[in-house]
Structures are given as C-alpha cells and as structure tokens.
Amino acid sequence: MQKKAVILFSGGLDSTTCLAIAKAQCFDCYALSFHYGQKHSTELEAAKRIAAAANVVEHKIVTVDLSGSALTDVDQVVEDYKGDGLIPTTYVPARNTVFLSIALGWAEVIGAFDIFIGANVMDYSGYPDCRPEYLRAFEKLADLATKAGVEGAHYRVNAPLLHLTKADIIKEGLRLGINYSTTVSCYRADEHGRACGTCDSCMYRKKGFTEAGVADQTSYI
Amino acid sequence: MQKKAVILFSGGLDSTTCLAIAKAQCFDCYALSFHYGQKHSTELEAAKRIAAAANVVEHKIVTVDLSGSALTDVDQVVEDYKGDGLIPTTYVPARNTVFLSIALGWAEVIGAFDIFIGANVMDYSGYPDCRPEYLRAFEKLADLATKAGVEGAHYRVNAPLLHLTKADIIKEGLRLGINYSTTVSCYRADEHGRACGTCDSCMYRKKGFTEAGVADQTSYI
Numbered sequence: 001m002q003k004k005a006v007i008l009f010s011g012g013l014d015s016t017t018c019l020a021i022a023k024a025q026c027f028d029c030y031a032l033s034f035h036y037g038q039k040h041s042t043e044l045e046a047a048k049r050i051a052a053a054a055n056v057v058e059h060k061i062v063t064v065d066l067s068g069s070a071l072t073d074v075d076q077v078v079e080d081y082k083g084d085g086l087i088p089t090t091y092v093p094a095r096n097t098v099f100l101s102i103a104l105g106w107a108e109v110i111g112a113f114d115i116f117i118g119a120n121v122m123d124y125s126g127y128p129d130c131r132p133e134y135l136r137a138f139e140k141l142a143d144l145a146t147k148a149g150v151e152g153a154h155y156r157v158n159a160p161l162l163h164l165t166k167a168d169i170i171k172e173g174l175r176l177g178i179n180y181s182t183t184v185s186c187y188r189a190d191e192h193g194r195a196c197g198t199c200d201s202c203m204y205r206k207k208g209f210t211e212a213g214v215a216d217q218t219s220y221i
Numbered sequence: 222m223q224k225k226a227v228i229l230f231s232g233g234l235d236s237t238t239c240l241a242i243a244k245a246q247c248f249d250c251y252a253l254s255f256h257y258g259q260k261h262s263t264e265l266e267a268a269k270r271i272a273a274a275a276n277v278v279e280h281k282i283v284t285v286d287l288s289g290s291a292l293t294d295v296d297q298v299v300e301d302y303k304g305d306g307l308i309p310t311t312y313v314p315a316r317n318t319v320f321l322s323i324a325l326g327w328a329e330v331i332g333a334f335d336i337f338i339g340a341n342v343m344d345y346s347g348y349p350d351c352r353p354e355y356l357r358a359f360e361k362l363a364d365l366a367t368k369a370g371v372e373g374a375h376y377r378v379n380a381p382l383l384h385l386t387k388a389d390i391i392k393e394g395l396r397l398g399i400n401y402s403t404t405v406s407c408y409r410a411d412e413h414g415r416a417c418g419t420c421d422s423c424m425y426r427k428k429g430f431t432e433a434g435v436a437d438q439t440s441y442i
Contacts, residue, residue, distance in 0.1 A: 128365065
C-alpha cells in the first residue's frame with residue numbers, strides 16, 4: 001500500500017508544484033483547498049481542474065470563515081507590491097495554522113502522517129507562519145493533538161519549497177511536467193483566472209519566470 | 222481599557238463556567254462557537270442565549286467542516302458510556318487544534334492575547350487535545366504563527382478547569398451565579414435541548430452534580 005499525504009492545495013504555482021513533488025515521491029495524494037472568503041475564488045476553480053488532472057485520490061474543499069485581512073475583508077484593498085520588508089496587509093491571521101489543523105484532522109481520518117505545504121522562506125513575503133521554526137512547532141503539536149500521536153505516530157509537515165527561490169520552484173515544476181498556465185496565484189485575478197500583474201503574488205511569480213529564464217505562462221488582464 | 226479574551230464556547234456546562242471565570246477575571250469576552258456538523262446543534266441555540274445573557278462583546282459562530290467521528294458522521298452511532306479508558310468514538314480528529322487556531326486568528330484581529338478553553342484533565346474522557354502539554358505546545362505555536370507573536374507578544378491558552386473535577390466546576394459555576402439548566406452538554410440532546418442521560422457527556426455531568434451535592438439542573442428526555 002502506498003503512503004498517503006494531505007496536500008494543502010490552492011491551485012496556485014507553489015501548491016501545484018508541491019502536489020507534483022508529493023506525487024513524484026509516490027504518495028497517494030489527498031488535496032485540500034479552502035474557501036475562506038478569499039476574493040480570488042477563481043483559484044478554487046483552477047484548483048479543481050488541476051487536482052482532477054493530477055489524479056488525486058480525493059479533493060476536498062472546506063469552507064471556513066477567516067476575517068480580518070485584505071484578502072477577505074471587502075472594505076480593505078489589496079495593495080501593489082511595496083518591497084518594504086513589512087508584513088503585508090494580505091496577511092490572514094493564523095491562516096496556515098487553521099489550514100494545517102484541518103489538514104491534520106483529515107490526515108488522522110484517512111491514516112496519513114504526511115502533510116505537504118507550499119510554504120517558502122525566500123519569497124515568503126513576511127508571513128510568520130511560513131517559517132521553518134513554525135512548521136517544526138506544528139509537527140510537535142500534531143503529535144500531542146492526535147489519537148495516532150498518543151499511540152506513537154509522528155506527523156511530518158513537508159515543505160519541499162521552503163528554501164527554493166521562485167525560479168527554482170518553476171524549474172522543478174517544469175521538470176515534473178507542470179503547465180503553469182492553468183495555475184492562478186494572483187490575489188485579485190478576474191473571473192477567467194487572469195492575473196493583475198502588480199500585486200505581491202504576481203510580482204514574485206513574474207520575477208520567478210524571469211530568473212528561471214523561461215517564458216511567463218501566466219495570462220494577464 | 223480592559224483586556225480582551227476569546228472564549229471557546231459551546232454552550233455546555235464546562236465552557237459556560239469558563240466564560241463566567243473569564244468575566245470574573247475582568248476580561249472583555251468574545252465568545253466563539255462552531256458549527257462543525259455536530260449532531261447536537263441545539264447546543265448552538267443554548268450558546269446564543271447564554272452568550273447574550275452574559276453580555277459578551279461579540280458572539281461569533283464559525284462554520285467549519287470536520288468529518289470522521291461519531292459526533293459528525295451520520296452513519297456512526299454515539300455510544301453509551303463504557304468507562305474502559307479508551308479514546309471514545311466521539312473523539313473528533315484535531316478538533317481543539319482547529320478551534321484554537323480559529324480562536325487565534327480572531328484574537329489577532331481584535332488584539333486579544335488570551336484564549337479560554339474549557340479543557341479538563343480529570344474527566345477528559347481520553348481526548349489527547351485536552352492535555353496540559355498539548356495546550357503549552359499550542360501557546361508556543363501561537364507565538365511563532367502570528368504577526369503579533371513575531372513582534373514579541375505572548376499568547377496564553379487559559380484552561381481554568383484543567384485540574385478541576387466536574388463537581389468542582391459546578392461548585393465554582395454556582396458560586397459565579399450560573400444557572401446550569403440553560404446549558405446543554407449532551408451529545409444527543411433533542412430539539413428542546415433535553416439530554417439523553419446515558420452518553421459520556423451526560424454521565425460525567427450527572428456524576429458532577431451528585432458529587433457536588435447539589436440538585437441536577439439538567440432536563441432529561
């Protein structure tokens with residue numbers, strides 16, 4: 001029997017690469033997406049198509065209400081990239097903690113001990129819950145939180161993109177056969193999944209294609 | 222300005238006592254309940270009434286999909302209390318981790334650094350995510366997960382019932398003026414909030430009233 005893994009999967013560039021890496025490591029993949037009131041819900045449509053094409057065992061979309069950031073509050077505006085090193089307004093409080101917790105619950109139900117997350121240090125745009133020390137703390141919590149952990153199991157939070165540049169991620173993805181034109185990373189993509197080209201996420205992605213020395217497969221508004 | 226606290230609040234005996242304790246400690250209380258597909262959703266109606274009566278600043282009910290336990294799967298049956306020391310089928314995978322994560326997100330939004338949870342070791346019915354070492358691990362995670370934590374804040378997970386017996390909890394609640402007839406603890410309460418009297422939760426509650434030497438205020442089916 002193959003090992004199972006839960007993949008946090010938004011349908012963006014990073015998590016699509018993450019899913020391809022988990023598959024290449026021979027995991028049976030269970031993709032987990034969230035509807036958390038994000039404005040860019042076209043990414044969920046992309047997620048559905050990509051997950052189906054990747055032959056995941058199951059793709060679950062969980063609705064959970066997260067408020068208090070520019071990504072979810074209609075009265076806050078997603079700003080253009082500033083590059084000032086500050087934590088941006090697109091930061092969603094405790095987002096990865098909520099996502100990893102739900103992934104952990106699903107993992108326990110299906111008997112998986114591996115969770116994959118597309119967290120990244122290099123381009124992490126100042127999110128505290130993408131740092132390695134955070135991910136290690138979550139693994140410890142998982143072992144204490146679960147029936148399986150009490151019985152001796154160890155959970156692993158795999159973050160294969162953690163120390164890669166966006167360019168390296170793109171190169172790895174292309175090597176694994178990903179067509180990035182189907183992925184949506186933009187924080188304010190239109191209903192066709194076309195990207196704005198100027199938000200944080202678009203800037204990191206553009207820079208990645210440039211530095212990887214390959215054509216940008218993204219379709220822009 | 223008073224300190225703020227987020228209270229995990231189900232409308233049951235424990236969390237109602239927990240809310241009263243937080244109020245007695247002069248916190249501005251933000252009550253957080255969850256609709257997670259639990260069968261005993263009458264507890265949410267009780268939660269609304271009790272939160273309103275307790276003059277909380279805000280009562281938020283978050284919907285989140287948790288599956289894989291007898292509490293949420295319609296094809297699993299809630300069993301009578303067995304007292305065999307095993308983790309019961311009513312265990313919801315990673316439930317407290319998901320709940321605390323969402324509480325943490327709300328805490329960060331409103332500027333609270335205290336979360337109250339009615340976790341209990343004595344009567345904890347074998348749930349791994351009610352143990353003190355688990356709660357300490359969550360505090361560490363919270364400091365690493367959040368913008369506020371990165372900026373030096375420390376989060377506290379307050380579990381004032383942790384080492385109390387059910388009888389002690391009831392005595393403390395009565396001292397603080399709680400009328401427990403409005404609270405619902407039963408895993409299979411009917412639409413009027415009346416308790417079955419035989420599930421794990423009912424057994425612990427009954428025993429608590431007996432040992433506290435006070436009349437059981439619960440209404441049974």
